Amino acid sequence: MExxxxxxxxxxxxxxxxxxxxVNRAQVIAVEEALGRVAAKDVTSLENVPSFPRSAMDGYAxxxxxxxxxxxxxxxxxxxxxxxxxxxxxxxxxGPGQAALIHTGGMMAKQADAVVMVENxxxxxxxxxxxxxxxxxxxxxLRVGEDxxxxxxxxxxxxxxxxxxxxxxxxxxxxxxxxxxxxRVALISTGDELxxxxxxxxxxxxxNTNAYSLAGLAVEAGADPVRMGIVxxxxxxxxxxxxxxxxxxxxxxxxAGSSVSTRDLTADVIQELGSPGVxxxxxxxxxxxxxxxxxxxxxxxxGLPGNPSSCMITFSxxxxxxxxxxxxxxxxxxxxxLQAKLTRNVPSVSGREDYVTVKLIxxxxxxxAEPLFAKSNFLSAMRxxxxxxxxxxxxxxxSEGEDxxxxxx
Amino acid sequence: MExxxxxxxxxxxxxxxxxxxxVNRAQVIAVEEALGRVAAKDVTSLENVPSFPRSAMDGYAxxxxxxxxxxxxxxxxxxxxxxxxxxxxxxxxxGPGQAALIHTGGMMAKQADAVVMVENxxxxxxxxxxxxxxxxxxxxxLRVGEDxxxxxxxxxxxxxxxxxxxxxxxxxxxxxxxxxxxxRVALISTGDELxxxxxxxxxxxxxNTNAYSLAGLAVEAGADPVRMGIVxxxxxxxxxxxxxxxxxxxxxxxxAGSSVSTRDLTADVIQELGSPGVxxxxxxxxxxxxxxxxxxxxxxxxGLPGNPSSCMITFSxxxxxxxxxxxxxxxxxxxxxLQAKLTRNVPSVSGREDYVTVKLIxxxxxxxAEPLFAKSNFLSAMRxxxxxxxxxxxxxxxSEGEDxxxxxx
Numbered sequence: 140m141e142x143x144x145x146x147x148x149x150x151x152x153x154x155x156x157x158x159x160x161x162v163n164r165a166q167v168i169a170v171e172e173a174l175g176r177v178a179a180k181d182v183t184s185l186e187n188v189p190s191f192p193r194s195a196m197d198g199y200a201x202x203x204x205x206x207x208x209x210x211x212x213x214x215x216x217x218x219x220x221x222x223x224x225x226x227x228x229x230x231x232x233x234g235p236g237q238a239a240l241i242h243t244g245g246m247m248a249k250q251a252d253a254v255v256m257v258e259n260x261x262x263x264x265x266x267x268x269x270x271x272x273x274x275x276x277x278x279x280x281l282r283v284g285e286d287x288x289x290x291x292x293x294x295x296x297x298x299x300x301x302x303x304x305x306x307x308x309x310x311x312x313x314x315x316x317x318x319x320x321x322x323r324v325a326l327i328s329t330g331d332e333l334x335x336x337x338x339x340x341x342x343x344x345x346x347n348t349n350a351y352s353l354a355g356l357a358v359e360a361g362a363d364p365v366r367m368g369i370v371x372x373x374x375x376x377x378x379x380x381x382x383x384x385x386x387x388x389x390x391x392x393x394x395a396g397s398s399v400s401t402r403d404l405t406a407d408v409i410q411e412l413g414s415p416g417v418x419x420x421x422x423x424x425x426x427x428x429x430x431x432x433x434x435x436x437x438x439x440x441x442g443l444p445g446n447p448s449s450c451m452i453t454f455s456x457x458x459x460x461x462x463x464x465x466x467x468x469x470x471x472x473x474x475x476x477l478q479a480k481l482t483r484n485v486p487s488v489s490g491r492e493d494y495v496t497v498k499l500i501x502x503x504x505x506x507x508a509e510p511l512f513a514k515s516n517f518l519s520a521m522r523x524x525x526x527x528x529x530x531x532x533x534x535x536x537x538s539e540g541e542d543x544x545x546x547x548x
Numbered sequence: 549m550e551x552x553x554x555x556x557x558x559x560x561x562x563x564x565x566x567x568x569x570x571v572n573r574a575q576v577i578a579v580e581e582a583l584g585r586v587a588a589k590d591v592t593s594l595e596n597v598p599s600f601p602r603s604a605m606d607g608y609a610x611x612x613x614x615x616x617x618x619x620x621x622x623x624x625x626x627x628x629x630x631x632x633x634x635x636x637x638x639x640x641x642x643g644p645g646q647a648a649l650i651h652t653g654g655m656m657a658k659q660a661d662a663v664v665m666v667e668n669x670x671x672x673x674x675x676x677x678x679x680x681x682x683x684x685x686x687x688x689x690l691r692v693g694e695d696x697x698x699x700x701x702x703x704x705x706x707x708x709x710x711x712x713x714x715x716x717x718x719x720x721x722x723x724x725x726x727x728x729x730x731x732r733v734a735l736i737s738t739g740d741e742l743x744x745x746x747x748x749x750x751x752x753x754x755x756n757t758n759a760y761s762l763a764g765l766a767v768e769a770g771a772d773p774v775r776m777g778i779v780x781x782x783x784x785x786x787x788x789x790x791x792x793x794x795x796x797x798x799x800x801x802x803x804a805g806s807s808v809s810t811r812d813l814t815a816d817v818i819q820e821l822g823s824p825g826v827x828x829x830x831x832x833x834x835x836x837x838x839x840x841x842x843x844x845x846x847x848x849x850x851g852l853p854g855n856p857s858s859c860m861i862t863f864s865x866x867x868x869x870x871x872x873x874x875x876x877x878x879x880x881x882x883x884x885x886l887q888a889k890l891t892r893n894v895p896s897v898s899g900r901e902d903y904v905t906v907k908l909i910x911x912x913x914x915x916x917a918e919p920l921f922a923k924s925n926f927l928s929a930m931r932x933x934x935x936x937x938x939x940x941x942x943x944x945x946x947s948e949g950e951d952x953x954x955x956x957x
Contacts, residue, residue: 188927225741227740227752287927294931303933303934304931306757306760307927310757310927332653336718339721344635345719348718352711352712352715355583496712518695
């Protein structure tokens with residue numbers, strides 16, 4: 140029955156990956172709106188940060204040489220000539236034998252070249268301190284541009300904008316950023332048995348739910364889903380819908396009816412659309428074996444199984460990284476992968492990579508994955524699922540307490 | 549200098565947590581728009597799924613008794629009377645000694661009570677198959693309601709709507725869901741040295757960036773940030789802004805100037821706002837020791853250090869879980885925590901929990917955390933940071949290759 144040649148997941152991705160190129164559309168948006176977007180160009184600092192020499196500690200601005208040799212038993216005595224105001228030009232001058240009270244972030248007082256931490260200064264009276272530890276020149280002081288220099292790259296092309304990078308860009312004077320357009324993912328559901336979710340199914344019919352779960356995964360991967368509706372298992376209708384999808388989107392995913400005839404239809408239609416056509420038909424994973432990976436004139440195409448959990452798992456394995464690469468990420472972020480200990484044994488067979496839906500839980504400060512065993516076409520097993528654990532290719536399963544890789548669902 | 553009593557992170561959270569109650573506002577929205585929202589009530593299925601007896605496999609619908617005793621050497625011979633059409637009432641009747649071709653998801657033919665998998669049927673001619681393995685009654689058939697029964701809970705109150713639950717709800721006939729309103733988090737930045745990000749700082753001034761990084765963390769935690777702007781270090785102004793924030797938001801976070809005087813001002817003002825007031829002032833973590841946890845008439849209040857990485861770390865440790873609890877989550881999701889091996893030794897001291905910003909990378913199929921050592925007030929260390937690793941309380945650090953807990957930043 141199975142006319143396709145099964146390859147490993149790595150081999151499957153290696154065949155498709157070279158065909159996936161970043162979208163060549165970008166837009167300039169406010170940095171504060173850029174969370175999760177991908178920088179289209181290197182962004183360089185417009186300024187030195189800090190722009191003035193700044194205290195890194197609460198303490199006293201001093202001339203370092205006045206503290207040389209100071210210790211608990213032999214402190215240096217300095218005269219406090221004032222307090223540096225925050226947010227203002229330092230108007231205090233520190234002469235020999237003098238010190239000025241300064242707060243973290245305060246502009247260094249004139250003539251001062253180091254800061255004695257407050258913990259190392261004993262207050263003798265309102266005008267006098269004893270320094271019990273020497274400071275070197277420049278100690279506890281941030282020099283102009285020491286943090287970020289004018290022209291330094293603050294976020295590299297292909298990086299995802301995360302909360303810390305928003306802070307760094309704004310600090311460096313950057314308020315607008317050029318980001319790649321969000322990738323558009325067309326979702327086509329095929330199957331004579333499907334009706335829209337708001338329609339009560341008749342005998343033999345079921346609701347089209349895959350397009351909606353997959354839309355959620357697409358959003359979480361940073362893409363805009365484009366639902367193309369339901370297509371009956373008719374060659375001409377599927378072909379026309381795929382052609383329209385290629386016009387409207389950057390990636391196309393077809394969830395097939397799960398019968399063999401429908402799978403063949405999807406592969407045939409994709410092959411007819413253009414070149415290079417179907418690259419992979421069949422991957423040694425369970426569930427998800429009949430998956431199709433293809434590319435048509437720059438648009439990655441995926442044929443996913445129709446079974447609800449199989450289509451989510453194969454989407455996560457292949458479409459999510461395709462979204463990321465097409466979206467301009469220079470490297471695939473590792474952080475949507477996590478390791479978790481299995482709460483029980485999961486059997487498998489050698490030569491096949493198994494994926495098991497799991498519920499992630501925290502136990503004694505550790506992350507555990509509880510396998511939700513059930514026939515893979517059971518929705519009920521998915522009610523609590525928030526991840527899918529990988530049982531590696533050439534292991535006969537994993538044991539309770541062993542670490543498994545988990546992708547979030 | 550430190551008038552506050554330092555407690556552990558666990559103790560700090562244990563003092564605040566009982567005061568955090570879910571927002572009592574909810575709204576009904578479309579299931580397809582509910583990704584990431586929290587169910588306000590248990591949602592029960594309106595229907596049986598499947599609503600008709602359905603084949604779980606590609607194969608042949610048969611009467612099980614006709615296959616009893618079948619084996620490779622002694623197959624049963626059955627007459628194929630037709631093919632069950634997908635998406636339609638089963639109009640074929642399977643009599644004794646008969647079989648009907650059926651696809652996964654197809655409605656069971658009349659009188660048939662089991663499905664022989666296609667792998668266990670040999671095609672003799674267009675009208676005849678040989679069954680080489682017996683099937684029991686009900687084998688490879690999903691009974692009405694076997695997956696989800698009418699009245700079953702498909703998503704429990706307090707659960708986050710994830711892509712799989714969207715699929716399950718739609719399959720069960722649910723197209724609208726009541727979800728808690730998103731939590732509103734007011735962000736107040738204090739400091740005489742702060743200017744808005746689009747203003748060029750004068751001598752001694754820096755841009756207010758914290759409100760924008762924290763807004764990003766708030767969005768990722770599922771909240772709506774409300775930026776309240778910059779407040780000078782003046783008691784009356786801060787008090788008035790906090791009062792306004794309490795009206796407009798469900799949680800208030802004040803990022804303080806990092807000087808001791810400013811920290812005291814924040815604590816004093818919070819204490820004056822109402823009861824129970826300040827619950828924690830000082831936690832045995834680094835960075836983040838001077839953090840303030842408080843609650844004023846049902847509104848959790850946080851005083852966070854002004855240093856960019858310290859305020860993100862303390863936000864992630866305390867404000868993120870507060871958003872989740874206030875947002876109605878019945879349990880804190882474990883999956884924003886992950887374990888990663890450290891790429892090098894990280895020293896620490898006993899009695900203090902250290903947090904180190906890290907860059908997560910994937911190496912040989914494992915997640916590694918590369919510590920980005922730098923003075924904690926260096927922005928440049930944050931450019932590549934996408935996580936923060938925890939060095940536990942009573943360990944003198946962690947070694948290269950050891951697992952650390954990492955929160956995403």
